[in-house]
Amino acid sequence: MQTLPRRLGVAVIVAVIVVLASIKLDAFRDYQIAEIAVEVTAVAGLTLLTGLSGQISLGNGAFMAIGGYTAALLLMHLNWPFVAVLVLAAAVAAASGGVVGAAAARLRGPYLAGATLMLGVALPSLAYAYPGLLGGDQGLNVAFTTPGFLGATFPLTRWQAWVSAAVALITLVLLANLYYSRIGRNWRAVRDDEVAAALDGVNVAAARILAFVVSAACAGLAGALLAIVTGLVAPGAFTITLSIALLTAAAIGGLGSLPGALWGSLVIVLVPTYVTDVATSNGLSSSVGSNIPVAAYGVVLILVMLVFPQGIQGGLRRILALFTGPDPKTQKPVRPRTDKEGIS
Amino acid sequence: MVEFLQFTLSGIVFGMIYAAVALSLVLIWRGTRLLNYAQGGMAMFTTYVAIEVIHHTGSYWAGFAVALAAGVVLGAACQLTVIRPTMNKPPLNAVIVTIGLLTLLEGLAGIFYGGQYRSFPAAFSITGLKIGTTPLGVSRFDVFVAVAVLVTTLVLAAAFKYTNAGLRMRAAAFNTTIARLSGIRVARVLTVGWALAGLIGALAGVLVSPSTFLYPNSMDTIFVFGFTAAVIGGLDSPAGAVVGGLLLGVVLSYVAGYLGSKGSDLTSLVALAILVVVLMIRPGGLFSAARMRQV
Amino acid sequence: MSSGADRAPGGPAAGSGPAAGSGPALAIEELVAGYGGVTALDGVSISAGTAAITAVLGANGAGKTTLLRAVSGMVRPRRGRVLVDGTDLAGRNPEQMVRAGVAHVPEGQGVIAELTVEENLRIGMMSWPGGLRRTAGGTDGRGHSRAARAAALDEAYERFRPLADRRRKLASTLSGGERQMLVIARALLARPRVLLLDEPSLGLAPRIMTQVMDMVVKLSRENGLTIVLVEQNARSALAIADHGVVLNLGRVVASADARTLAADVALRHHYLGF
Numbered sequence: 001m002q003t004l005p006r007r008l009g010v011a012v013i014v015a016v017i018v019v020l021a022s023i024k025l026d027a028f029r030d031y032q033i034a035e036i037a038v039e040v041t042a043v044a045g046l047t048l049l050t051g052l053s054g055q056i057s058l059g060n061g062a063f064m065a066i067g068g069y070t071a072a073l074l075l076m077h078l079n080w081p082f083v084a085v086l087v088l089a090a091a092v093a094a095a096s097g098g099v100v101g102a103a104a105a106r107l108r109g110p111y112l113a114g115a116t117l118m119l120g121v122a123l124p125s126l127a128y129a130y131p132g133l134l135g136g137d138q139g140l141n142v143a144f145t146t147p148g149f150l151g152a153t154f155p156l157t158r159w160q161a162w163v164s165a166a167v168a169l170i171t172l173v174l175l176a177n178l179y180y181s182r183i184g185r186n187w188r189a190v191r192d193d194e195v196a197a198a199l200d201g202v203n204v205a206a207a208r209i210l211a212f213v214v215s216a217a218c219a220g221l222a223g224a225l226l227a228i229v230t231g232l233v234a235p236g237a238f239t240i241t242l243s244i245a246l247l248t249a250a251a252i253g254g255l256g257s258l259p260g261a262l263w264g265s266l267v268i269v270l271v272p273t274y275v276t277d278v279a280t281s282n283g284l285s286s287s288v289g290s291n292i293p294v295a296a297y298g299v300v301l302i303l304v305m306l307v308f309p310q311g312i313q314g315g316l317r318r319i320l321a322l323f324t325g326p327d328p329k330t331q332k333p334v335r336p337r338t339d340k341e342g343i344s
Numbered sequence: 345m346v347e348f349l350q351f352t353l354s355g356i357v358f359g360m361i362y363a364a365v366a367l368s369l370v371l372i373w374r375g376t377r378l379l380n381y382a383q384g385g386m387a388m389f390t391t392y393v394a395i396e397v398i399h400h401t402g403s404y405w406a407g408f409a410v411a412l413a414a415g416v417v418l419g420a421a422c423q424l425t426v427i428r429p430t431m432n433k434p435p436l437n438a439v440i441v442t443i444g445l446l447t448l449l450e451g452l453a454g455i456f457y458g459g460q461y462r463s464f465p466a467a468f469s470i471t472g473l474k475i476g477t478t479p480l481g482v483s484r485f486d487v488f489v490a491v492a493v494l495v496t497t498l499v500l501a502a503a504f505k506y507t508n509a510g511l512r513m514r515a516a517a518f519n520t521t522i523a524r525l526s527g528i529r530v531a532r533v534l535t536v537g538w539a540l541a542g543l544i545g546a547l548a549g550v551l552v553s554p555s556t557f558l559y560p561n562s563m564d565t566i567f568v569f570g571f572t573a574a575v576i577g578g579l580d581s582p583a584g585a586v587v588g589g590l591l592l593g594v595v596l597s598y599v600a601g602y603l604g605s606k607g608s609d610l611t612s613l614v615a616l617a618i619l620v621v622v623l624m625i626r627p628g629g630l631f632s633a634a635r636m637r638q639v
Numbered sequence: 640m641s642s643g644a645d646r647a648p649g650g651p652a653a654g655s656g657p658a659a660g661s662g663p664a665l666a667i668e669e670l671v672a673g674y675g676g677v678t679a680l681d682g683v684s685i686s687a688g689t690a691a692i693t694a695v696l697g698a699n700g701a702g703k704t705t706l707l708r709a710v711s712g713m714v715r716p717r718r719g720r721v722l723v724d725g726t727d728l729a730g731r732n733p734e735q736m737v738r739a740g741v742a743h744v745p746e747g748q749g750v751i752a753e754l755t756v757e758e759n760l761r762i763g764m765m766s767w768p769g770g771l772r773r774t775a776g777g778t779d780g781r782g783h784s785r786a787a788r789a790a791a792l793d794e795a796y797e798r799f800r801p802l803a804d805r806r807r808k809l810a811s812t813l814s815g816g817e818r819q820m821l822v823i824a825r826a827l828l829a830r831p832r833v834l835l836l837d838e839p840s841l842g843l844a845p846r847i848m849t850q851v852m853d854m855v856v857k858l859s860r861e862n863g864l865t866i867v868l869v870e871q872n873a874r875s876a877l878a879i880a881d882h883g884v885v886l887n888l889g890r891v892v893a894s895a896d897a898r899t900l901a902a903d904v905a906l907r908h909h910y911l912g913f
Contacts, residue, residue: 056439106624106627107623108627110373110575111623111627114572114574114619115575115616117571118612118615121612121616122612122613122616129606129609129613244443247443248440248443248444251436252440255436288455290459291451291452291453291560292451294450294451294454295448295450295452296451297444297447297451298445298449298450299448302441302444302445305441306429306430306441309430309434309437508765511754511758515762515765518752518753518754519751522745522749522750522762523751523762523765525737525745526829527733527737527766527829528734
């Protein structure tokens with residue numbers, strides 16, 4: 001999607017498809033559309049952070065929590081219109097992303113993973129520490145209703161699906177702009193070779209922090225959407241499992257790829273539901289039945305990563321290349337190895 | 345003063361558990377440059393195997409031994425089947441694969457053994473020890489835990505330093521190319537590394553499960569703290585793993601001890617704070633070399 | 640995996656001479672190898688005379704290092720044969736090639752800096768079959784018991800005195816010349832038939848370089864080792880070599896005995912820079 005008009009065009013087409021689908025499908029499917037849209041919003045930011053700027057984060061669920069709780073508190077105490085709430089939630093999360101990014105600017109690889117993992121575990125526990133403000137274990141309820149102009153009989157789930165999908169599509173378009181901009185190029189340069197990038201005049205620390213800010217903003221936005229869609233923010237919704245699921249979705253879809261964010265989100269939302277359906281429809285006992293989806297999900301993760309090392313998007317590209325010939329965009333520049341042994 | 349002693353001692357005991365998990369992570373990291381996110385899950389699974397053996401044979405030590413053996417087998421099996429194919433691919437692939445492995449193990453445990461919390465026996469008495477009339481805050485079993493981990497660490501360190509097998513592992517970790525050119529079967533060495541890590545993880549599992557009860561997710565928090573301990577100490581340093589584990593165990597013990605129930609809620613935040621402080625001073629952990637090795 | 644690559648190296652350590660009448664110890668036929676889309680070796684054929692020194696020369700990028708890597712198994716050849724004592728071992732991995740008697744001393748950082756001198760040497764013996772079994776000595780007097788390994792170490796220290804003085808020190812504390820000594824000593828401990836040396840004099844002071852070259856000559860004359868020597872410094876390589884091969888852009892452009900090559904001024908100017 002190299003040009004803005006093309007991106008907008010695709011976004012509009014997808015939006016139309018979503019609207020039509022949401023009308024045809026039942027409430028549960030609408031809810032799933034909303035769920036997928038929430039995940040896409042968060043995963044898209046994460047896939048840029050990890051895939052494009054090369055910084056692993058196991059704690060983006062914490063930024064979702066920040067966005068979600070901000071939204072819940074705003075709606076509860078200030079009753080702002082939801083668009084303003086979404087924007088502010090994203091902004092607050094973005095600011096915290098800046099703090100985290102700055103603190104983590106010197107961390108690499110597993111050390112960054114460890115720090116963000118701990119962030120993802122620790123942040124939600126703030127809700128337990130401040131139950132008065134943050135609702136403790138029970139969390140905070142979020143009221144969200146369909147706007148008047150849609151009429152009294154318009155299903156809430158469909159409206160939630162529309163809002164979420166719209167937010168996801170806008171996010172994707174904005175991120176695509178970033179992807180192809182100088183900022184995106186700087187991120188890739190920093191990821192591939194920090195020293196070379198610095199010599200080229202790229203401010204490495206600033207680029208890395210900006211990546212965190214962007215991914216946190218997306219996650220915060222997604223968290224606010226989640227609050228609206230589920231009607232509740234509680235620590236149990238933002239566990240470390242969520243952070244890990246986001247990273248998993250990004251990798252499975254194809255790290256650094258925005259379409260990949262969609263594929264990955266589809267996998268993490270639909271596969272567990274599908275497997276649970278199969279298990280319960282076969283009448284398996286509850287402990288076995290509720291754990292088969294868990295085990296199956298694990299198998300899916302392993303298999304996809306082994307079969308498609310570049311993720312689903314990479315796999316699709318390879319399949320496409322079989323028909324159309326190699327894609328010049330994906331050919332890595334060929335240079336002989338220059339490792340310790342030298343080259344002759 | 346007595347409280348301080350109690351909190352310190354029980355902190356050391358838990359710290360040794362974190363150290364054991366950290367050690368197994370360091371072992372795998374040094375050998376293969378991978379983080380095994382399934383380490384806790386593998387330990388959980390072997391502990392389930394142990395408890396089945398204990399129920400069927402009535403012998404704790406039989407279960408203990410089988411758990412360790414299962415750890416070896418599970419570690420080697422995982423490396424041979426799903427980890428090896430990720431070796432020359434982007435590192436994040438291995439991360440996802442180990443996460444998938446973790447999920448798979450937790451699901452399998454739920455399927456085979458059910459999801460309810462199970463109690464796990466302790467090898468020795470769990471009544472608190474006393475000096476005179478002063479309770480020490482730790483039991484005979486706790487002492488066993490600390491000693492078991494310490495002995496394992498020392499044996500491992502000695503094996504690494506003084507045996508040919510240990511030399512092979514170190515050579516393969518420091519310079520895979522030269523190791524291969526010298527005839528070291530690096531692939532085999534890597535499998536042994538994972539098997540050892542599985543052993544240590546299994547040990548941690550049986551040692552900690554009497555306190556935490558056993559259920560499919562019981563090792564998750566232990567893993568997170570063990571990972572944190574490894575990061576604090578520096579992922580290339582086994583000594584760092586032990587120091588990091590003890591530091592974390594002791595500090596968290598003080599927090600939970602002196603701050604009561606509020607403290608328990610704050611443990612992960614405190615751990616995060618420690619982690620941030622250490623990493624801001626030394627981004628590679630406490631024992632990282634001043635010169636970062638080219639990976 | 641055929642048994643050929645796993646048989647015990649029939650090395651010349653015990654003083655046995657080169658196998659007579661079995662053809663060259665190392666013969667490379669039409670070898671094609673490269674990295675990704677680049678072909679670095681484009682049909683190279685070289686015959687390394689048994690117990691002789693064959694110098695492989697050429698400018699940077701000519702394919703010299705790739706050649707050694709393709710022989711030792713670090714790079715998998717695309718086509719061609721690598722015949723060690725008549726058996727084709729192309730495509731075997733490095734662990735197998737060492738056991739087949741081919742030791743490769745790579746260019747640059749050849750020691751494991753984080754290990755001690757003695758540990759680096761012990762690694763050289765990792766390819767010996769038998770591991771730690773305390774078996775009695777074999778027919779060539781070289782059993783694989785602990786005693787045999789200790790004896791081999793002593794022999795190495797005897798020959799390379801500076802290493803003996805530093806045996807417990809970290810390899811990172813050695814000077815350039817000492818490191819090269821260590822690397823060669825380690826390779827010799829594998830009891831190879833064929834020794835592949837990649838720029839052994841790189842980065843060394845001229846005096847040390849001479850010592851290294853003298854060592855290489857001794858290895859071939861006294862131990863009967865077949866040596867393939869890749870060198871940028873063509874002059875000093877040709878001075879000690881028996882045979883010379885010049886590579887350019889992955890092809891052999893000249894192959895003759897060393898004296899003839901050294902005397903061919905036009906060739907020297909064109910391909911070797913002197």
